[in-house]
Amino acid sequence: MSKNVVIIGGGPAGISAALYTARAGIDTLVIENGARALEKAEKIENYYGFENGISGKELYESGLLQAKNVGVKTVTAEVVGLSFEDKFRVTTTAGEYLADSVIIATGASRNKPKIENIDKFEGSGISYCAVCDGFFFRGKDVAVLGSGEYAMHEASVLLPFAASVTVLTDGSDLSASLPDGIKVNTSKIKAASGETVLEKVVFEDNRALDISGLFIALGTAGGADIAKKIGVITNGNSVVVNEDMATNIPGIFAAGDATGGILQIAKAVYQGMLSGFSAIKF
Numbered sequence: 001m002s003k004n005v006v007i008i009g010g011g012p013a014g015i016s017a018a019l020y021t022a023r024a025g026i027d028t029l030v031i032e033n034g035a036r037a038l039e040k041a042e043k044i045e046n047y048y049g050f051e052n053g054i055s056g057k058e059l060y061e062s063g064l065l066q067a068k069n070v071g072v073k074t075v076t077a078e079v080v081g082l083s084f085e086d087k088f089r090v091t092t093t094a095g096e097y098l099a100d101s102v103i104i105a106t107g108a109s110r111n112k113p114k115i116e117n118i119d120k121f122e123g124s125g126i127s128y129c130a131v132c133d134g135f136f137f138r139g140k141d142v143a144v145l146g147s148g149e150y151a152m153h154e155a156s157v158l159l160p161f162a163a164s165v166t167v168l169t170d171g172s173d174l175s176a177s178l179p180d181g182i183k184v185n186t187s188k189i190k191a192a193s194g195e196t197v198l199e200k201v202v203f204e205d206n207r208a209l210d211i212s213g214l215f216i217a218l219g220t221a222g223g224a225d226i227a228k229k230i231g232v233i234t235n236g237n238s239v240v241v242n243e244d245m246a247t248n249i250p251g252i253f254a255a256g257d258a259t260g261g262i263l264q265i266a267k268a269v270y271q272g273m274l275s276g277f278s279a280i281k282f
């Protein structure tokens with residue numbers, strides 16, 4: 001049976017990988033949800049081949065078209081989970097996709113909240129991965145910080161373990177529907193608080209919510225968030241890769257801004273190519 005690859009990300013890294021895998025005859029699907037870094041890049045003058053520069057948006061759009069022209073399939077959706085059962089299973093807001101290999105090309109993520117004491121309780125009550133740490137909070141009251149699809153996914157993962165799950169939006173409106181059995185609190189948060197481990201979240205009006213666990217799921221899941229769900233080693237917000245763009249989990253590769261280091265298109269394209277080669281070999 002023919003093998004397939006799912007590439008998470010439609011920026012320079014993901015598209016570069018897709019061009020190599022698709023042209024090598026591998027069934028290639030790119031899942032992405034918009035231009036990200038390139039959206040903000042008004043004029044790019046340091047990338048090969050554009051005598052007057054090019055806008056990030058134009059580069060992103062023509063990259064997607066170029067990939068479609070060589071047979072790459074694309075889906076616009078948000079990836080919220082990654083697991084393995086016989087094959088890799090990529091969970092998105094538009095359903096699940098099975099894959100023989102996965103390339104994480106999600107760009108850089110900066111989804112750390114500006115809440116007092118977040119660093120202090122990391123690993124002693126504050127987590128960035130429900131599927132990794134949810135079990136430690138069985139029978140306890142927990143909360144998820146976030147307001148979109150990713151936060152709802154994390155809350156649903158916690159529901160079977162926890163005594164209660166509350167989504168804390170920190171002043172934002174919910175942008176996804178709340179699953180059954182999950183509470184919501186939209187108050188602005190001041191601080192995480194506790195003696196040695198997390199005991200509560202204190203709101204700006206000085207009310208507090210007693211919780212043992214707080215799971216951070218702001219915005220869209222970043223590369224490191226997705227990687228952690230399947231045991232890929234990360235370093236801060238970056239996915240750790242070797243010189244072939246392979247992670248510690250056979251069949252999972254990463255490329256571009258998601259791997260940290262130099263955040264430039266040329267590097268993303270180069271790493272995308274390497275990750276494509278590695279996926280082909282795998």
Ligand SMILES: Cc1cc2nc3c(=O)[nH]c(=O)nc-3n(C[C@H](O)[C@H](O)[C@H](O)COP(=O)(O)OP(=O)(O)OC[C@H]3O[C@@H](n4cnc5c(N)ncnc54)[C@H](O)[C@@H]3O)c2cc1C
Pocket residue numbers: 008009010011012013014031032033034035036037038040041042043044045046047056077078079080105106107108220221222223255256257258262263264265266268
């Ligand atoms: C303002 C600005 C100006 C810049 N100017 C330059 C420049 O002049 N020259 C230069 O070389 N570089 C520049 N850069 C950097 C450059 O844009 C990045 O290095 C490059 O885009 C990285 O490519 P990437 O494919 O790794 O990630 P990105 O381009 O960020 O693409 C990430 C992709 O992943 C998708 N994605 C992420 N998370 C998910 C998820 N959970 N589910 C589904 N899809 C997801 C996004 O939708 C997107 O398609 C600039 C960046 C910024 C912000």
